[in-house]
Amino acid sequence: MTDATLSTVRNAARLLKAFLSREESIGVSELARRLDLGKSNVHRLLSTLVAEGLVEQDPRTGGYRLGIVMFELGEAVKVHLDLHAAAGPVLAHLREQTGESSQIGVLDGDEVVYVDRLESAHSLRLFTETGRRVPAHCTSSGKVLLAHGTEPDREAFLARPLTRLTTHTIVEPGALRDELATVRARGWAEAINEREIGVASIAAPIRDIHGDVVAAISIGAPVARFGAVPRRRFARALAEAGEAVSRRLGWNPEMATRGREA
The missing domain is CATH 3.30.450.40 (GAF domain)
Known part of the structure; x- marks a missing residue:
């Protein structure tokens, strides 16, 4: 793995851990603030995690929460x-x-x-x-x-x-x-x-x-x-x-x- 790949994996793991706060959902801006990452970077990570079922978007608030795959894991x-x-x-x-x-x-x-x-x-x-x-x-x-x-x-x-x-x-x-x-x-x-x-x-x-x-x-x-x-x-x-x-x-x-x- 390259350093860039490892950094992406690490940031994805940090993003998932942010949901340990058990809030109903968290928005992109708030996630970017907590992780000290750019909003575009967080959005890319979320898009990948949503595609894999690890995260889902709340249609009511527009925020994000853990997906069903995380429950299964x-x-x-x-x-x-x-x-x-x-x-x-x-x-x-x-x-x-x-x-x-x-x-x-x-x-x-x-x-x-x-x-x-x-x-x-x-x-x-x-x-x-x-x-x-x-x-x-x-x-x-x-x-x-x-x-x-x-x-x-x-x-x-x-x-x-x-x-x-x-x-x-x-x-x-x-x-x-x-x-x-x-x-x-x-x-x-x-x-x-x-x-x-x-x-x-x-x-x-x-x-x-x-x-x-x-x-x-x-x-x-x-x-x-x-x-x-x-x-x-x-x-x-x-x-x-x-x-x-x-x-x-x-x-x-x-x-x-x-x-x-x-």
Whole structure:
């Protein structure tokens, strides 16, 4: 980025922060005064922010206020903060139960981002730092999130080229579609040697108050000690952990069942 670009970004951020005063709307002249910028500069910034939905103009006063996109961004931040608070104790208990690395992942585009993680106490363990991004199609968390997303989003994902990271990575759209159907029916996902040879993981969904799957909780370990038997044994504990976090987020599975029966 050039210095001029960085200055523009900084001024746009300062302009958005001006609305923290929570006034109903603020005019161009007042914004220019508060930011110590020229009115023409402020007007250009506002035009760009309006086009992106971050700011809107009040048709009654002619002033400006935060747009709906800023509300949506705030809700996204709130979800992550709530998720961290809800998942923490459950994640610790899951690691204690299984002895393996436990993490929370969310979907961002075509990737899973790990937003919370507790490392295994084993000397041989995985090292996946919080904040790391991984392709969704070859991870258990990604499979859970794709499986429970909307069908249009899922089909759009399957229409894009999928990267083969190992000989076990599922890259054929039909095969991955079948795999995701299995995940929905079974209630949990697994990925064995798909992103990296020697690594296995299983994941289960986390739902919000509306029943939408907003994250995945998973455990991962070297394949050498995480074979089929321990994976099946831990799958139940993992599903229960996902439900526990979901309940802490306000989800009520009993109400969801009644809604389907009605």
